[in-house]
Amino acid sequence: MAPHGKAPKKAKKTAPKAVRKSAPRPGRPVRGSATGRPVMALIDLIGRRWVLRILWELRSGPLTFRALQEACGGISPSVLNARLADLKETGLLEHEEAEGYRMTQLGRELTEQLAPLTGWAERWARQLEKSGKA
Amino acid sequence: MAPHGKAPKKAKKTAPKAVRKSAPRPGRPVRGSATGRPVMALIDLIGRRWVLRILWELRSGPLTFRALQEACGGISPSVLNARLADLKETGLLEHEEAEGYRMTQLGRELTEQLAPLTGWAERWARQLEKSGKA
DNA sequence: CTCCATTGCTACGTTTTCAGTAGCGTTAGA
């Protein structure tokens, strides 16, 4: 190569190419907690935007990527794909060629635990209404 | 005031001064769902970074702002304050002059619902270990 | 075969959110 300096590129604002970060999992330090306790990993995982919603939308059966995207109100595909990767990586979801994305046994156990939240949310709504905060 | 024109300010990249956005609540449209269903508001609320963690840290009693900040592993005060505002606004937290921040009755009911997640997280950890995904 | 629709997904520029640090106004005690 001729020893010309390469074009300086102006060093604009180009972020370092966006490497995928692995999902939070038990046994590893997570945001705000270095202990590796499983419940901290869970809090980190389901405290991420869209994670809970995705599980919720899959509660009654598998959905394709695009169906899931629509069910989530038009979530952008890049974020959806990132979250699906997190959930597959942590064993909560799997991708079946025929049906699309669906929960594993473990994932179903988790959403069963979360099911009573619907009832709580209803009480929450009534309470806020009563107290004028709605 | 003297009627001098004000300094033009250059109009750089100054974001519109950061107005606080109200917390997701039942009866209002939330991210990815316009129905206003309570459970959707809940999913939006606890799907925000630090919300679950804050509730978790308050599970066994009230904490002051600074104690809570430390318990959350050094969360930045601006974000902590924003989340506390969300949680007060939605009736899950209250601020007592003497003791600091603590959960309301409603908040305690929610965290009681979430308590079994600890057990699930333990099973999750074992399962990932078995399947080599740890 | 070509045409067309659908699927899963990547690229990329813009906007929103979060992080990290400094520091202010107040209250209380020594």
Add this chain to the structure above:
DNA sequence: TCTAACGCTACTGAAAACGTAGCAATGGAG
């Protein structure tokens, strides 16, 4: 008065999410 802790705000830079466009692969229909 000095010091310390309190709750919190301001500001800058980094990370995450958004929105849109579009690509490679698959599977019919004609």
